[in-house]
Amino acid sequence: MTQPAPRRPRLEPSTRQPVCGLALYEKTAIGEPAGTVVCVHGSLDRARSFARVARRLESFDVLAYDRRGYQGSRGLGACADLDRHAEDLLEVIERAADRGPVTIFGHSLGGAIALTCAVRAPGAMELVVAYETPLRWLGELGPDWWRPVSSPELEAERFFTMMTSPGSWEHLSDEERSGRAADGPALVADLTMVRREAPFGLDDLAACAVPLCMALGTKSEPAAYAASAELVCSASAHAFTMSVEGARHGAHLSHPDGVATLLHAAMARSLGAEPASR
Secondary structure, eight states, X not given: OOOOOOOOOOOEEOOSXXXXXXXXXXXXXXXXXXXXXXXXXXXXXXXGXXXXXXXXXXXXXXXXXXXXXXXXGGGGOOOOOHHHHHHHHXXXXXXXXXXXXXXEEEETHHHHHHHHHHHHOGGGOSEEEEESOXXXXXXXXXXXXXXXXXXXXXXXXXXXXXHSOTTTGGGSOHHHHHHHHHTHHHHHHHHHHHHHOXXXXXXXXXXXXXXXXXXXXXXXXXXXXXXXXXXHHHHOTTEEEXXXXXXXXXXXXXXXXXXXXXXXXXXXXXXXXXXXXX
């Protein structure tokens, strides 16, 4: 009788001590881990959105967490302080310190948090992969998404529709809409934060020796994501760009194979620790 294929480890709620009170999720490597990938989600997202990518990183431990104000970390309250988010990430990285080299995969605003940590604590990680990260404080380099609305709940609906497709909100279940709406205060805090704070500048990037992969989807809009990536690459001799073929902004959901392939390729490229060609 043919034996069923072994079940691949999945991203599950952590059974270990919480980190800063954050809801933490873990996936263990098959065999001895080659390292750890720490995933940082963007606005109106959650740790579980990385589950498909995590399953495809078989040789790596994976850690992901709900940022302050989102989902399982909603009880910590919304946070419009990028420094606080960066401190949280450094605490999560410490959890992974004994499991080999640490790569940070930051999606959208999560990439800004990851880059902030790379500038402030470069010894804590081997590589940052930032996917379509808006960096508005470095210039007009991100989509000007936000205008005030009457409530965080309505902002959550507007943002979700903008990031997916017209009518997508109506296709959610009542429970899903309620959950997204409850994340509205954290979303507003995020969108306020990236316009108010300047956690690092071009000089900081120039001094940062951590390899920085600025990743893009080939089907993404607007081109401002590419402008942000080009600016980082122009400032840092250790930065380079890579892309996920056919993907848009939500690549970790729609193209998990492509994102996993990109992460493996970025790790391989960064091993030489030499200035990357553009």
